[in-house]
Amino acid sequence: MLPSLDGLVFSPTGRAEHGEVDAATSFAYREQDGRVWASYQGGDIVHGHLVGTRAGDTLEFRYVQLNRAGETSSGHCVSTLSRLTDGRLRLDESWRWESRPGAGTSAVEEVLPPVG
Template identity: 85%
Template sequence: MLPSLDGLTFAPTGRAETGEVDTATRFGYREQDGRIWASYRGGEIVHGHLVGTRVGDTLEFRYVQLNQAGETSSGRCVSELSRLADGRLRLDETWAWESREGSGTSAVEEILPARRETRTTY
């Protein structure tokens, strides 16, 4: 099993045809004892939440979000966690809206924290 998602930030690799999340959206994940949750925002999304469970490297959750047009939407998702060649984590997602028509696949990848540059003064 791959490591916990707790405290990690993820960003989409693109925008799905019937989705609203795009590369400007950021997901902040939390995880404890097989439970996962996240808040997300950015791009078309004003505010979003997801909540669900993790068994091994599979996540199952429901999501709800508010977009820039003031519309709320909800759906369900199953995601498979993997590790990229550079060591970051990736979630490959299969999702479906519950509040409207549409479904799709997408992926989010871990964003590593920016390194602080140190300057030496001589």
């Protein structure tokens, strides 16, 4: 099993069709005893939160967010955690909106703190 997500920051690799997060969005993850949660913002997202569980290297969570247009949205996501060749962590996501039509796949990758 890969290490805990607690205290790690992730950023999307791009913007998925039907999605609202993009490379300007930052996810701050927390993890404890099989529970995961995160706050996220940036780009078109003013506030976002996710909460769920982790079993091995699979995360399952629900998310809710507020975009810059003042619209709220919510959905469900299942993600698989892996390690990139440079050592950073990656989450490959399969998600669907529950509050509106649309579904897709996307990925977020660990953002390393600046050196120095």
